[in-house]
Amino acid sequence: MVIILFLLTKWLGKKQLSHLSFFEYIVGITIGSIAAEISTGLETNYMNGVYSLLIWTIIPFVAGIIGLKSKKVRNFIEGSSTVVIKDGKIQEENLSKEQYTVDELLQLLRKKNAFQIADVEFAILExxxxLNVMLKKDKQPITPADLQLEVAPEKVPQTVIMEGKIIDIGLTSRGLNRSWLEIELEKLGVALENVYLGQVDTYGQLTVDIYDDKIQIPEAKPRQSLLTALKKCQADLETFSLETDSETAKQMYHKNAKKLHSIIEKSEYLLTQKFP
Known part of the structure; x- marks a missing residue:
């Protein structure tokens, strides 16, 4: 029964594991009840229970297909969103219609870091x-866009070490190699086999979590971070020169990679030595 339920749930999709609609909630309870009856009622016909499971699995699948083609059917089965706050004012009729109390609304608002109704422009109950909340413009946090500042795009951190083993695909996705990783681990004074998890962030900085939490990892120093960034830029330029088919671009990448290499050679001493 565990195997059958696993396969049927995989077939229905991830939505069954997240928030359910009314219809999916009923179907989930029914499938669970049928599975329990089959598992405990050994004196009954086993295949009849399996047929029931298949039927109750097909019902939401077919309903989902119909819902994709008809918005009216989709709204009927899954329901529609309701505005409960507009222009800082509670929509009492909509709130009562959804059978929510003011206390429940305030609790949902607090989860969204909204503690005053007057600060809310819109609140929609999905x-x-x-509950999705949009604060008023003057209550929203300031963003770099508000200040007309350009920021570098963030990349997903890449896992390069897991349970003491190097993940090569994480290194290659950032244009790095094992030699670079060994150098970074040496800077931190950590052995590879002692690292539980190691990740590289947007700026090419390695952070590690070791097995023994009592050991303090030294913080990365700005000069060393700068040297790491320069080396990464040089490696990227070399990689670009090898990947491009344009001879002009190849020469440009190679020329600038040589310039960076010269800069690194001249500044490496200053960036690695300890000064008072």
Whole structure:
């Protein structure tokens, strides 16, 4: 039964594991009840229970296909969103219609870091029970875009070490290699086999989590970070020169990689030595 339920749930998709609609909630309870009955009622016909499971699995699958083609059917099955706060004012009728109390609304707002109704421009109760909140413009956190500042795009941190083993695909995705990793671990004074998890961030900085939490990892120093960034830029330029088919671009990448190499040679002493 565990195997059958696993396969049926995989077939229905990840939505069954997240927020459910009313219809999916009922189907989930029913499938669970049928599975329990089959598992405990050994004197009954086993295949009849399996047929029931298949039927109750097909029902939401077919309903989902119909819902994709018809918005009316989708709204009926899954429900639609409801505005409960507009222009800083509670929409009492909509709130009562959804059978929510003011206390429940305030609790949902606090989860969204909104503690005053007057600070909320819109609050929409979704069909899955989530509350989405948009604060008024003067209550929203300031972003770099508000200050007209350009920021570098963030990349997903890449895991390069897991349970003491190097993940090569994480290194190659950032244009790095094992030699670079060994140098960074040596700077931190950590052996590879002692690292539980190691990740490289957007700026090519290695952070590690070791097995023994009592050991303090030395913090990365700005000069060493700068040297690491220069070396990464040089490696990127070399990689670009090998990947491009344009002879002009190849020469440009190679020329600038040589310039960076010269800069690194001249500044490496200053960036690696300890000064008072």
């Amino acid at each position: 069909s899955n029970g989530d």
